[in-house]
Amino acid sequence: MTPHLAARGVSYRAGSAEVLHGIDLEFIPGQLVAVVGPNGAGKTTLLRILGGEIAPSSGAVTIGGVLLREVPDLELARMRAFLGSDGPGDIPFRVTTVVALGRTPHRHGEGNSAARDAEVVAMTIAEFGIPHLADRIFGTLSSGERSLTSLARVMAQECPVVLLDEPTGALDVAIEERTMGLIRARSRAGRVVVSVLHDLNVAARYADRSVVMSQGTVVADGPPEEVLTSELLTDVYRHSMKVVPHPLRPGPLILVG
Amino acid sequence: MATGPGRAGDDPFGARRRGVVVALLVLLAGAAIANLCVGPVHIAPAEVLRVLARAAGLAIGDEPDARARAVVLDIRMPRVLVGIVAGAAAGITGAALQGLFRNPVADPHLLGIGPGASLGGALGSLTGSIPSAVAGGAVGGMIAALLVRRLGRSRANEPSRFILTGLALGAAISAWVGFVVFVADRTRVPPIDFWLLGNLGASTWATLGTLSLTAGVGVVALLGAARTLDVLALGEADARRLGVDVDMATLVILLGVGAVIGAAVGAVGVVVFIGLVVPHVVRRLAGATHRVVLLGSAVGGALMMLLADLGARVVVSPREIPVGLLTAAIGGPFFLWLIRKPEVPRP
Numbered sequence: 031m032t033p034h035l036a037a038r039g040v041s042y043r044a045g046s047a048e049v050l051h052g053i054d055l056e057f058i059p060g061q062l063v064a065v066v067g068p069n070g071a072g073k074t075t076l077l078r079i080l081g082g083e084i085a086p087s088s089g090a091v092t093i094g095g096v097l098l099r100e101v102p103d104l105e106l107a108r109m110r111a112f113l114g115s116d117g118p119g120d121i122p123f124r125v126t127t128v129v130a131l132g133r134t135p136h137r138h139g140e141g142n143s144a145a146r147d148a149e150v151v152a153m154t155i156a157e158f159g160i161p162h163l164a165d166r167i168f169g170t171l172s173s174g175e176r177s178l179t180s181l182a183r184v185m186a187q188e189c190p191v192v193l194l195d196e197p198t199g200a201l202d203v204a205i206e207e208r209t210m211g212l213i214r215a216r217s218r219a220g221r222v223v224v225s226v227l228h229d230l231n232v233a234a235r236y237a238d239r240s241v242v243m244s245q246g247t248v249v250a251d252g253p254p255e256e257v258l259t260s261e262l263l264t265d266v267y268r269h270s271m272k273v274v275p276h277p278l279r280p281g282p283l284i285l286v287g
Numbered sequence: 288m289a290t291g292p293g294r295a296g297d298d299p300f301g302a303r304r305r306g307v308v309v310a311l312l313v314l315l316a317g318a319a320i321a322n323l324c325v326g327p328v329h330i331a332p333a334e335v336l337r338v339l340a341r342a343a344g345l346a347i348g349d350e351p352d353a354r355a356r357a358v359v360l361d362i363r364m365p366r367v368l369v370g371i372v373a374g375a376a377a378g379i380t381g382a383a384l385q386g387l388f389r390n391p392v393a394d395p396h397l398l399g400i401g402p403g404a405s406l407g408g409a410l411g412s413l414t415g416s417i418p419s420a421v422a423g424g425a426v427g428g429m430i431a432a433l434l435v436r437r438l439g440r441s442r443a444n445e446p447s448r449f450i451l452t453g454l455a456l457g458a459a460i461s462a463w464v465g466f467v468v469f470v471a472d473r474t475r476v477p478p479i480d481f482w483l484l485g486n487l488g489a490s491t492w493a494t495l496g497t498l499s500l501t502a503g504v505g506v507v508a509l510l511g512a513a514r515t516l517d518v519l520a521l522g523e524a525d526a527r528r529l530g531v532d533v534d535m536a537t538l539v540i541l542l543g544v545g546a547v548i549g550a551a552v553g554a555v556g557v558v559v560f561i562g563l564v565v566p567h568v569v570r571r572l573a574g575a576t577h578r579v580v581l582l583g584s585a586v587g588g589a590l591m592m593l594l595a596d597l598g599a600r601v602v603v604s605p606r607e608i609p610v611g612l613l614t615a616a617i618g619g620p621f622f623l624w625l626i627r628k629p630e631v632p633r634p
Contacts, residue, residue, distance in 0.1 A: 081528070107530030114528075118521045119389070122575035124300075127517070134518050134529040165300075187529070 034058060035080060035110075035191050035222050039089035042075055042246075049075045050246045053089070057224055059190070062217040064227045064237035064254070068267050071243040073226045074115065074195055080224060081112040081193045093191060107135035111187040115195035115226070117180050120169030125179050128168045129155055132186035150186050157212060158182040159205075173200040181209065185216065192216060194225040198232065210236040230284045234258055242266060255282050300574060304583075307573035311586040315371070318593040322367045323359050325597060327605045330355045369490035369498060369554055370596050371589040374561060376502050376551035378588020380544045381562020382569070382580045383509050386516035387540050388449055391626065394562045395428070395548040398453030402460035403431020404545070404552035405482040409467040411553060415475040417489075418497040421553035425501045428549020431460065432541040477556065484611030485558035487596050498554045505546035509581060512540050516577040558595070558611045560618030561588045567625045591618075 040053040050072045057063055065073045078084050080091055082098045091098040093109055101109065111132070121128060132154075133147040155161055158178050163171065168179060177200040184192065197213065198206040206229075214236050217223035227233040233240055234254040242250040242257060244266045250257045263271040263284065270287030277283070323335045333348075338359045340347040377395075384393035395401050407427015412420035439452035468479045477489070515536045518526045523533050548562075562584075569583035595613035602608060 083524075083527070103527070103532060104530040107528065112528045114524055118525060121520050122570060123517070123520065124574070127576060128521075131518055131521060131529065134514075134531070137514075 034092075034094055035224070036092050037076075037080060037086075037089065038092070040076075040079060040086040040091065041088045042072075042079060042084070043087045048246055050079070050086070053248060055241065055248065055251070057191075057222045059220045059222050060217060061222070061238045062214050062236060063222075063224045063239045063241060064233035065224060065241045065243060066227055066230060066233050066258075067243035067249075072246040073243055076243070077112075077193050077195050077224065077226055081110055082106055083112070104135055107187070107189075108139065109189055110191040110193060111184045111189040113180060113184040113192075113194045113197055115199070117173075117176050118168075122167060122169055124165050125160065125163045125168055125171070126151060126155065126165065128179055129183045129186050132183035135187065150188060154182045154186040158185070159208065174202060174205065177201055178205070178209070181213075190220075191222045192224070194223070196226055196228060199228065206232065230258060230263070234282050234284060235279075258282055258284060304573045304579045307569070308579065308583050308586060311583060311590060315586055315590045315593065318590055318597070319367050319371070322370070322593050322597050322600075323363045326358070326363065326600060328354070328358055330359060335359055365492045365495050366487050366490040366596070367593065368495050370487050370592045372495065372498050372502055373487070373551040373555045373558065374589035374592025375585035376506075376547045376588070377558060377561035377592065378565040378584035378586075379506060379509055379581050380548040381588075382566035382577070382584035383512070383516065383540055383544050384562070385566055386577050386580070387519065387537065389520065389522070390447065390450060391567065392563065393450060395544055396557055396559050396562070397457065398432075398450065399435050399455075399457035399460060400428050400431045400453070400541075400545055400548055401552060401557050402457040402464060403434070404428035404549035405464045405557055406431075406460050406467065407549060408553035408556075409464055409471070409476050409482060412476045413467075413471055417491065417494050417554070421494070421497040421501055421550050424551070424553025425505075425546045425549035428547075428552065429542050429545035431456065432545035436537065436541050480609055481556040482552075483557060484609035484615075485556035486607070486609050487555050487592075487599075488607055490555065494554050498550050501550035502547045505543040505550070506585070508539055508543035509547065510578070512536060512543070513577040513581055516540070516581075520575075556609075556611070558592065558614055560611075560614045560622065561591050564618045564622050564625065565591055567622075 035057040037053050037055045040050060041048065042050040053076060065076065067073055079086050082091070085099060093101060130147060130151045133150065136142040136147065155164055158181060160175070160178050160182065163175055163179065168176065171179065177197065181197055194213070198209055201209060210232055213223060213225065237254055239252060240254045240257045241248055242262065249266060250262055258273055260271055260273045263273065272285045272287060273282045274285060275282065320332055320335060324330050324332050334351055334355050337348050337351045338356050341351060342360060380395045384395060384398060385391055404424040404427045408420050408424035411423020435449060435453045435456060438456065439449035464482050465479055468476055468482065515531055518529055518531050519536070526533050565587040566580055566584045569580050569587055573579045573583055591614065596610045598613040599608050599610040
């Protein structure tokens with residue numbers, strides 16, 4: 031099955047407010063897509079609809095060509111991983127145990143085994159640079175360490191579709207760079223990765239494609255260097271912004287005026 | 288069962304977890320022997336062991352005294368075994384509810400499930416038979432668990448709402464327990480202190496049989512839900528994202544808790560604080576993954592029940608006091624001490 035994710039004519043109403051309207055988006059494997067836009071633009075709602083957590087008021091989402099709402103829960107959990115922006119609380123488990131919970135949908139799965147679970151967990155912990163935390167209790171970690179652990183848990187789920195809501199918000203600059211590199215590597219390996227990002231420069235640097243949202247609609251969609259312009263951003267955020275060539279590397283640098 | 292965390296071999300902490308459970312089992316065996324020895328008639332440990340060996344078909348040492356044999360096998364043994372099952376029921380249900388609601392003060396007696404079991408048990412005992420009191424307790428516990436689930440559900444589905452709902456429901460049901468007790472035939476329905484503070488004095492082999500059978504089914508359901516409880520520790524949203532049917536899991540766990548604690552209440556009344564205190568101790572000693580917390584709380588709950596019952600029988604010997612006085616007198620202050628420090632379990 032091709033892990034291809036698409037939203038067709040998706041709208042969402044909450045009471046009388048229309049949170050999303052007329053969203054048509056297609057996500058293909060190998061592309062890291064950043065969803066950006068001001069608070070209240072509908073980014074998280076879109077992500078939750080793409081993940082099957084809430085049903086659109088109209089329109090439909092398909093995953094691998096199948097209607098998302100018709101995919102059984104367990105099968106969906108093997109196809110899409112979702113990192114929420116509100117991380118879990120003071121879980122009294124070791125980091126290794128928390129990451130291993132990401133393997134839950136694969137238990138009793140065909141071709142899976144306890145040894146394979148343990149291997150994936152160890153590899154993911156190593157990949158995200160947290161082996162030194164492996165035996166720490168999650169509830170005692172800093173917010174950045176929790177973010178990395180939760181991200182490792184979501185990646186250990188090994189799904190072809192990965193949805194991330196603000197994965198790097200609590201990370202310091204260096205770890206954020208490293209982590210975004212890992213997320214991009216995951217998409218390069220053939221996954222659909224869609225991430226809500228608040229930091230426009232992070233989006234500009236790592237995303238292959240930026241989806242700019244404002245007031246429940248997609249106002250721009252394309253490569254960051256084409257889409258993230260001074261005019262569009264100033265308009266969307268109602269705040270003066272300027273996009274200049276980055277002095278240290280190719281690509282744009284977004285300045286907030 | 289043996290996937291991921293908790294599996295022996297890939298877990299450096301598995302040995303300690305097993306060690307904690309084994310240590311609790313050894314202490315439990317010691318407490319059981321002590322309970323068999325101590326009472327208005329003191330019987331030496333060696334004599335108790337000889338009686339037990341003979342009962343198991345091993346003729347070791349001298350023929351034990353007939354009176355000692357009768358006291359140990361007919362009176363104290365069923366009481367000890369009923370205490371073990373009822374204590375285990377209290378411990379494992381406290382652990383399951385704390386996991387389900389992600390709340391350290393969840394307990395069947397606080398959540399209205401204990402009062403529901405009391406009402407069911409009191410109604411069941413109207414027939415004058417122990418099995419119907421135990422079965423009535425289990426049914427009452429399950430109905431109360433379903434009521435808490437139904438009434439406590441809100442759009443936000445916050446666990447604390449279940450606790451408040453359970454408190455209110457429990458107070459209302461307790462009034463009906465009192466009503467049944469004071470109106471009914473006193474030779475059949477146990478007195479009100481039994482339903483508030485528990486008593487193991489009426490335990491017989493018949494009690495043990497019904498109790499074990501009814502509670503056993505629920506215990507199997509709860510142990511089977513251990514891994515799901517681990518996933519639920521992430522919160523409901525993440526559990527759903529991992530494919531867990533949260534509503535079904537909640538239903539199974541609540542019904543399991545209702546049956547287990549309900550049967551125990553029907554047999555020995557309400558013994559407070561075991562389910563509240565024991566899981567915290569187990570988590571601190573052996574970590575918080577639910578397989579070990581559920582199992583450890585069952586063994587620890589049985590241990591606390593036997594020690595409390597020993598106290599209940601000796602403090603004003605030859606009279607007995609309700610076992611719940613002991614568990615509350617010791618468990619209450621201990622619980623206060625426990626929650627003073629934030630709970631950081633060992634890995």
